[in-house]
Amino acid sequence: MARRRRSKPQPRRREPQTPINDQIQAHTVRVIADGEGQVGVLPLAQAIEIAQNRGMDLVEISPNADPPVAKIMDFGKYRYEQQKKLKEQRKKQAKQGELKEIRFRPRTDDHDYDFKTKHAREFLEEGHKVKAWVQFRGRDIIYKDQGLDILERFTEDLADISKMDQAPTMEGRRMTMMLAPEKKKAGGSKPAPSSDED
DSSP, X not given: OOOOOOOOOOOOOOOOOOOBGGGOOOSEEEEEETTTEEEEEEEHHHHHHHHHHTTOEEEEEETTSSSOEEEEEOHHXXXXXXXXXXXXXXXXXXXXXXXXXXEEOTTOOHHHHHHHHHHXXXXXXXXXXXXXXXXXXXXXXXXXXXXXXXXXXXXXXXXTTEEEEEEEEEETTEEEEEEEEOOOOSOOOOOOOOOOOO
């Protein structure tokens, strides 16, 4: 009889648990209260009682201290603020953009070059960095100058929206360089029309 394979349950991504009230393991805690500062070192049961009398929770904020530090606060509000901070951090990380790669050969034809440059322009306009590299295979290594020409042309063609982040360098059989999106300067004033009147 064939054994039934047990499907492993997928682990759920859980945020680190913050011990509150009865979940706190220490017998004695250093208690601080919102807006009051330090209350003192108290037995856990007494600290929880004080928090509950105020309609709040006792939250362990520094478990490695001796004794651990616990704060009397509104845990629901605290958790909401922590989640809000986490969301903002994720947004900032997403805004920083990804690294996109564009690959050339030393003898890339114009059609292929234009196609890849167009893609790189789109990536830069979306705020991503672009790593361009020329791959030298076999005897291609004798065409290093052509590889450098391609990367220099690529840099010039995208100079209006990007800046050099890393100059062309050889990495094994690859010549690589990096472009970063250039932030547009606001308020480019046009020169006033000149008058030829005497």
